[in-house]
Amino acid sequence: MIGPVDSSKVPRFAGPATFARLPRLDEVERADIAVVGVPFDTGVSYRPGARFAPAAVREASRLLRPYHPGLDVSPFESAQVVDAGDIVCNPFNIGKAITEISEQATELLNTGAKLVTIGGDHTIALPLLRAIASKHGPVALLHFDAHLDTWDTYFGEPYTHGTPFRRAVEEGILDTSALSHVGTRGPLYGRADLTEDARLGFGIVTSADVMRRGVDEVVAALRERIGDRPLYVSIDIDVLDPAHAPGTGTPEAGGMTSRELLEILRGLAGTNLVSADVVEVAPAYDHADITSIAASHVAYDLVSLLAMGVGK
Template sequence: MTSAQPRGPVDSSRIPRYAGPATFARLPRLDEVGTADVAVVGVPFDAGVSYRPGARFGGNAVREASRLLRPYNPAQDASPFALAQVADAGDIAANPFDINEAVETIEAAADGLLGTGARLMTLGGDHTIALPLLRAVARRHGPVALLHFDAHLDTWDTYFGAAYTHGTPFRRAVEEGILDTSALSHVGTRGPLYGKQDLDDDAKMGFGIVTSADVMRRGVDEVAQQLRERIGDRPLYVSVDIDVLDPAHAPGTGTPEAGGLTSRELLEILRCLAGCRLVSADVVEVAPAYDHAEITSVAASHTAYELTTIMTRQIAAAATTADAETGRAAATGAAGA
């Protein structure tokens, strides 16, 4: 944890929410604070989509919607921006015409940010970006547990012969050995598939599936308990495709599917993960051109807020434990002298 007192958001009682630059939650830029415990970074890339483009504009739309976020999170009884330094790290600019090069660029930039000790809260962009992000995270933590919120499996092999698309990142991640295959879960999946083989292939990779209908029938608490048991104490990466939400709650996305989660269900499940070791996360596939009411961006900003709160709570708790252990060691040394 950074040693200085965290610098929080702009005071909205003094400067109107609609004024000033749109950083995430009106937090300082990374270059204004030097280092951060959680770096919020955008990846304006959508060259991997198979249907409607536009997620390249998602990160900035989420930032604009996040102007309404406030510093105290009552659902988690925490003031996340006072617990640890959270800063907006700007965007990772990737080649929109060369997916392979873009994947390499995103991985290198993520690796650099993680190398400072920060955890990442990434705003996409399409789901292609999850693969380079996972590579960078696994380099520090080893194979990670994955909790994947999405209408779709994203474990297909190729599209038009291309190995890197928004429908393939988690198959590549399994093949590369960067996921802990004993702790993989999809949540919110639904809709038609190419064939039953899609499910068979997915199961062979180690994924468990909680469909959107499962959440409706079983309820948030039971589903969250199942997910926590599967994750255990492993380092966890959470990837949220905003199309996990029903189009009524998130119309602004590239491949909408009927019958999805409500925003309330998604947020409640995330809040139930507070005890898990969340090492980084992403929220992707926000395509604001299809949602002029900004419903999708608002939902995505709150999703990122809950994930950020979990990370800052864990960082603060770890710092408290470290301070206590240092105090005990000092006391033991003094007694021995």
């Protein structure tokens, strides 16, 4: 395995900013896990800027270290993890961008790597799920977000950051017996938003549920719903309260803490996780890199979970 640059020889603030200072894809013979950016935010409905997230999260990841005590794993020893650079897609045409993201993600998956993708806005989840489903069939989805993201259209547009999971259900690429939102909160346009979401097959664990029920009970319920199905995890950083993630496009008060999110993720150890994404970091609205740091740790936990499954 080729791991991160040795920080005792090269200071963490020096050298190229790959994720966790890992090798690039072209520097290794193979990759078990590829961290890849998608700098795309044409699908946002409020504050733009998530196109700059892959670079910001890579910078914030410089302080990550090679041993994860919470999961008792050294992910960069258990698996060959690489930074695969960025998927390049059309910033002016959402339809073309979705096709390009799906095609390039499929190419990476065909190398045998599992993906941890750093968005970008949540529009990118649809093409990523298309690529994942082409390999695994319909997958279970665990969706962390303040919002449902199951709108039908917005201003008549079917492909935005608020519609990816409705489209994914319609396309048959999600296992509708194993769909969950976690961390939702805030005002909606009407009760129909919830009834439509339930009709699509989603269960909901609100941020208030996490607070009242606690991490362990929530994890147990999620694991029962997921079972042993191939699992995709999609994390909108706005699932966190703005105190923990101010740098995002559609912030909502009353969110989860970064500790709660990380502990729920760690509770997924042993599930059949196949790939994941972290989206909607908007660095221009961040303070002291709070949001980028949170996202880098979330991505690190996802990499660690995937590394635990390598070779099994």
